Amino acid sequence: MAPTASRRSAGEREFAMRDADFRIIANAIYDHAGIVIGDHKKELVYSRLARRLRQLGLADFTAYLARLGGPDGDSERNHLINALTTNHTNFFREPHHFDYIKDVLVPHWKKRAAKTGDKTLKVWSAGSSTGEEPYTLAMTLDAALKGDPGWKWKILATDIDTNVLQHCREGSYPSSAISGIPKGYRSYCERDRREGVDRFVMSQALKSRLVFNRLNLHASWPIKNKFDAIFCRNVTIYFDGPAKQRLIERFVSMLKPDACLFLGHSESLLGARST
Ligand SMILES: C[S@@+](CC[C@H](N)C(=O)[O-])C[C@H]1O[C@@H](n2cnc3c(N)ncnc32)[C@H](O)[C@@H]1O
Incomplete structure (x- = not known):
């Protein structure tokens, strides 16, 4: 069973994300949207997707990848893209x-x-x-x-x-x-x-x-x-x-x-x- 927030020791993550999981996610974003996600963005990917895993009640990233490859994969891919795009903007930017x-x-x-x-x-x-x-x-x-x-x-x-x-x-x-x-x-x-x-x-x-x-x-x-x-x-x-x-x-x-x-x-x- 995954440890709860109170039982987790410092540095231990709520969801296991293997390097291979990260690569599959980064490749999926690149193939679909052309967005390049380098290894230095692992933490960012983890923190943006952890919320989604919690929402879906999943145990780890392996389960998340199974969902991406499953019957709800297309709609999940939209959630993935929404979570990983960078949307910073403002009025009269570069005026x-x-x-x-x-x-x-x-x-x-x-x-x-x-x-x-x-x-x-x-x-x-x-x-x-x-x-x-x-x-x-x-x-x-x-x-x-x-x-x-x-x-x-x-x-x-x-x-x-x-x-x-x-x-x-x-x-x-x-x-x-x-x-x-x-x-x-x-x-x-x-x-x-x-x-x-x-x-x-x-x-x-x-x-x-x-x-x-x-x-x-x-x-x-x-x-x-x-x-x-x-x-x-x-x-x-x-x-x-x-x-x-x-x-x-x-x-x-x-x-x-x-x-x-x-x-x-x-x-x-x-x-x-x-x-
Ligand atoms: C940093 S914002 C730029 C917003 C605005 N153009 C500006 O300069 O303030 C980048 C936007 O590009 C969008 N974007 C990234 N990849 C895209 C793609 N493959 N197709 C369409 N939009 C994409 C993101 O969702 C995000 O909203």
Whole structure:
């Protein structure tokens, strides 16, 4: 029988996780989502999954792997992915990308529309996490385009993690997060009026601009239209070189000829072939 927390000696783990168990989990995440989990992340994997084993009433990681390989394996794999993704994000993260949209791309799109008569825009936040990035995009576009009637624009927000997507859909954030939103944009945030709730929600008008979908960047993309801009920031840092290369090529094929791909500051195309 597994020792209870009170009987366990210092350093003894609640659930046995052999190195081989860890490798199988790391390989499953890599094969499915392209996320590389090195040996130095063993403790992190253990602590994130221990909660799940407790929830399922399992004795150890061998039992967990049996569940992953069993009839409920597909749905368990989603739990595994949700537990192991890194979702850190915030509003107006790497703010000069949004200045670039406002100061360079919007004027360019307006000129283009004056020539073609086409006032539609599509932007993709790929790896949108809990929504701060797509809502920042929506605030930026709404504010920059509202003086010029007739624009139809949508933002596609996708992530592999179903928990963060649900958060994204709700568009509800703790009041403390508002400090990351410049004062001129705070009219898009409405106080959550429920008793005892210290949160704000993004306005319905803004939410109506967003489309949320679960999408694994390493699987097929059921997307037909091309984009004016793709944001895929702080996502490829978890992938290896070949996976990153494939992804960049696929993004390029989804961009209109004058469109932009935004990567995070710590990501680069160095080492990726030019096409
Ligand atoms: C660190 S967050 C970045 C959020 C936001 N783009 C930003 O820069 O603030 C990385 C996100 O990428 C998502 N992700 C990781 N692998 C993915 C994959 N294969 N397909 C789709 N999303 C993935 C994670 O679930 C996570 O929400």
